[in-house]
Amino acid sequence: GYLSKAKAEALAARGLKILTPSRRNMKNKSIQTEEEKQLLCKRGLIETVNDQLKNLHQLEHSRHRSVNNFMVNIMAAVVAYCLNPNKPTFQNMLRG
Numbered sequence: 001g002y003l004s005k006a007k008a009e010a011l012a013a014r015g016l017k018i019l020t021p022s023r024r025n026m027k028n029k030s031i032q033t034e035e036e037k038q039l040l041c042k043r044g045l046i047e048t049v050n051d052q053l054k055n056l057h058q059l060e061h062s063r064h065r066s067v068n069n070f071m072v073n074i075m076a077a078v079v080a081y082c083l084n085p086n087k088p089t090f091q092n093m094l095r096g
Helices: 005-013 034-055 067-083 090-095
Strands: none
Touching: 034 067
16 A cells, blocks of 8 residues: 555654555655565565465454454464465565
8 A cells, every 4th residue: 555655754753664665656765675675575475374364264353252262263274274285485476
C-alpha cells in the first residue's frame, strides 16, 4: 500500500520506520540501507508462508472461546506446514 508523507512523519516522530517498497512512479524514493532492502526481499517469503498457513492448512482467524483452543488451532496449522514437503524458500522466491 501507499504510506502518505504525513503518516510517515508521524511515525518517525514516535521513533518508528515503516519499510515499504518504493514504486517507479513515486516521487520520493526513500533511501534504504542494504539491510532494509534484504528485509523487504524476505517479506515476500513471510507473506507466502502466512498465506499457506491460512489457505492450505486451515489456519482461521476466528473468535475462539478459549486461549487453549486458539493455541491448538495455531499449533495444528504449524505442524501441518512443517510436514508439508513443498515449502517455499528464499531461493525459490528469487527465481520467480
